[in-house]
Amino acid sequence: MWAARDWRIRFHKSCLRRAKAPGSRCWGRASNLPKDIIIDCDVGIDDALAIMLALASKEVKIRAITTVAGNAEVEKTSQNALKVLEAFDVSDIPVARGHARPLNRELYTAGYVHGLDGLGDADLPRPKLKLDSRHAVDLIIEEAERGDLHLVCTGPLTNLASALIKAPHIVERLRDVTIMGGAFGLTPYGFGNVTPVSEFNAYVDPEAAKMVFASGLKLTAVGLDVTTDPKATLTKDKYERLVVLPSRGARFLKKISANLMKSWGSFCLHDPMAIAYVVDPTLFTVKEYPVDVETEGI
Ligand code: BDR
Ligand code: CA
Numbered sequence: 001m002w003a004a005r006d007w008r009i010r011f012h013k014s015c016l017r018r019a020k021a022p023g024s025r026c027w028g029r030a031s032n033l034p035k036d037i038i039i040d041c042d043v044g045i046d047d048a049l050a051i052m053l054a055l056a057s058k059e060v061k062i063r064a065i066t067t068v069a070g071n072a073e074v075e076k077t078s079q080n081a082l083k084v085l086e087a088f089d090v091s092d093i094p095v096a097r098g099h100a101r102p103l104n105r106e107l108y109t110a111g112y113v114h115g116l117d118g119l120g121d122a123d124l125p126r127p128k129l130k131l132d133s134r135h136a137v138d139l140i141i142e143e144a145e146r147g148d149l150h151l152v153c154t155g156p157l158t159n160l161a162s163a164l165i166k167a168p169h170i171v172e173r174l175r176d177v178t179i180m181g182g183a184f185g186l187t188p189y190g191f192g193n194v195t196p197v198s199e200f201n202a203y204v205d206p207e208a209a210k211m212v213f214a215s216g217l218k219l220t221a222v223g224l225d226v227t228t229d230p231k232a233t234l235t236k237d238k239y240e241r242l243v244v245l246p247s248r249g250a251r252f253l254k255k256i257s258a259n260l261m262k263s264w265g266s267f268c269l270h271d272p273m274a275i276a277y278v279v280d281p282t283l284f285t286v287k288e289y290p291v292d293v294e295t296e297g298i
Contacts, residue, residue, distance in 0.1 A: 034058060034059055034060050034061040035059065035060050035061070035150045035175075035278060036060075036061050036063050036148055036149055036150065037054065037060050037061070037062055037063065037149070037150045037151070037152050037278060038062070038063050038064045038065070038066060038139075038140060038143055038149060038150075038151050038152070039051060039054060039062060039065050039066070039152050039154065039275075040065075040066045040067075040068060040098070040136065040140065040151060040152070040153045040154070040155065040159050040160060041065065041066075041067060041068070041077070041081065041153070041154040041155045041271070042067065042068050042069060042070025042071045042072070042074075042077045042118075042154070042155030042156060042201075043067060043071070043072075043077040043078075043080035043081045043084065043118060043119065044070070044071030044072065044077070044080075044110065044113070044114035044118050044119065045071075045113075045114050045115075045119060045120050045256050045257055045260055045267075046154075046267070046268070046269060046270050046271040046272060047071070047077075047080075047154050047155065047271045048080065048084045048119060048252075048256055049253065049269065049271065049272045050152075050154050050180075050271035050272045050274065050275045051065065051081070051084050051085075052084065052088070052249055052252070052253075052272075053272045053275045053276065053279070054152075054275050054279075055088055055090060056249070057275070057279045059278075059279045059280065060150075060275070060278055060279055062093050063093075063143055063149065064093060064094045064095070064096060064132070064139055064143060065081045065085075065093060065094070065095045065096075066095075066096050066097075066098050066136035066139055066140055066159055067081050067095065067096070067097050067098050067136060067155075068098045068099055068136065068155045068156055068158050068159050069098075069099060069100050069101055069102075069107050069109075069156070069158070069204075070107075070109070070110070070155040070156045070200070070201065070204050071109060071110045071113070071114045071118050071155070072109050072110075072111065072114060072116075072117065072118030073100065073107070073109065074097055074098060074099065074100045075097075075100075076117055076118045076119075077118055077155070078095065078097040078131055079126075079127060080117070080118050080119045081095045082095055082127035082129040082130075082131070083119065083124045083125075083127050084252075085127075085129060086125075086127045086128065086129050087124070087248070087252050088248065088249075088252075091129060094132040094134075094139070095129070095131055095132055096131065096132040096134045096135060096136040096138075096139040097131050097135070097136060098135065098136025098137060098158065098159040098162075099136070099137070099158040099159055099162060101158075102156060102158055102204055102205035102207070102208065103158055103161060103162070103205055103207045103208050103211075104205075104207045105205070105207075107204070108194075108203065108204050110200060113260065113264075114260070115259060115260075119256050120255070120256040120257055120258065120259050120260055121259055122255040122256045122258070122259075124255065124256075136159045137159050137162045137163045137166060140159060140160065140163045140170075141163050141166060141167045141170055144163070144167075144170040144173045144174050145167075145170065145173055147173060148175060149173075149174055149175055150174075150175050150176055150177075150178070150278055151174055151176075151177045151178070152177075152178045152179075152274050152275060152278055153177065153178070153179040153180070153181070153201075153274075154179075154180045154201075154270075154271035154274055154275075155201055155204075156201050156202075156204040156205035156208060156209075157179065157181070157201065157205055157208040157209050157211075157212045158205045158208045160177070160208070160212055161205070161207070161208035161209075161211040161212055162208075164211060164212070164215050165211075171215055171216050171217050174217060174218070175218070176217075176218040176219070176220065177212075177217045177218065177219050177220070178219075178220045178221075178222065178274050178277055178278055179201070179212070179219065179220070179221050179222070179274065180201065180221075180222050180223075180227065180270050180271050180273065180274040181199055181201035181202050181209065181221055181222075181223065182199050182201075182202050182209070182221045182223040182224070182291070183197065183198070183199040183202075183223055183224040183225065184221075184223050184225050184289070184291075185225070186223075186225045186287075186289075187225040187226070187229065189224060189225055189226075189228040189229050189230075190223060190224055190225030191224070192224070193224060193228070199223065199224050202293060206293050206294070206295040207295055209293045210292065210293035210295055213291045213292065213293055214292075220277065220286070221291070222270075222273050222274045222277055222284075224270075226273060226284075227268050227269065227270040227273050228268050228270075232268070232269060232273070233266050233267070233268055233269075234266060234267050234268070234269055235266045236261065236265055236266055239257075239261055239266070
């Protein structure tokens with residue numbers, strides 16, 4: 001059913017009509033059981049918001065969080081994952097540290113967006129929670145083999161590519177994979193955010209992205225085409241209405257994003273959109289395209 005190079009791009013519904021076009025597809029479960037997910041992430045600010053969205057959504061159950069270098073070094077992104085869980089009193093989700101650098105090149109980080117600590121330099125307390133003893137790649141393989149797993153990747157694809165190298169059979173075991181990544185030129189917003197053509201997660205580890213797109217996984221890419229649509233941007237106005245709400249989530253959002261909002265005046269909810277797709281695929285319309293990743297040029 002799934003061709004080796006099939007992949008799917010989600011268009012935010014606000015760009016399109018609510019009714020699904022004939023022939024468009026989405027997949028979800030008929031039952032009301034939550035989907036089991038692993039979030040593989042480089043916890044920066046929007047990854048943290050993605051975790052918060054997943055924690056708050058009855059449609060998904062987080063089996064584990066795995067971390068990778070990207071927005072910041074992997075030691076920081078791993079501690080940030082623990083900080084987010086601790087802020088919401090969650091202590092039963094394993095967090096496993098993954099790769100410290102891309103497959104084939106030096107690490108490029110995004111302190112200019114996410115702060116030096118990767119989480120808005122919010123000075124959050126050092127977490128008491130500890131990391132799982134497994135490597136992220138082994139945890140992903142183990143959980144994929146257990147079955148019934150939806151993998152959501154919101155960082156560079158280094159861990160997933162390594163899992164595919166080590167255990168190629170997981171292609172058949174993973175129910176599906178949703179990634180935040182790529183810029184596909186499919187909407188007026190589908191251009192790069194690091195170079196004119198490269199999206200950050202693909203830019204940091206293009207060899208991994210190339211491998212993942214060529215793997216035959218049931219893959220959905222939520223790209224910048226969708227996530228930078230101005231209609232989906234968290235504007236200052238919306239932000240100010242959100243952060244005064246009397247909730248722990250609102251207070252945490254304010255802590256981690258105050259500096260970002262001050263410097264940039266608004267921001268995109270890239271990673272939460274990948275979770276939003278898994279939570280409610282009907283919010284998005286899917287189109288299929290072949291994809292390759294250019295690894296030599298700018
Ligand atoms: C992606 O880059 C990172 O900085 C964000 O966390 C998001 O995953 C957007 O290009
Ligand atoms: Ca991310």
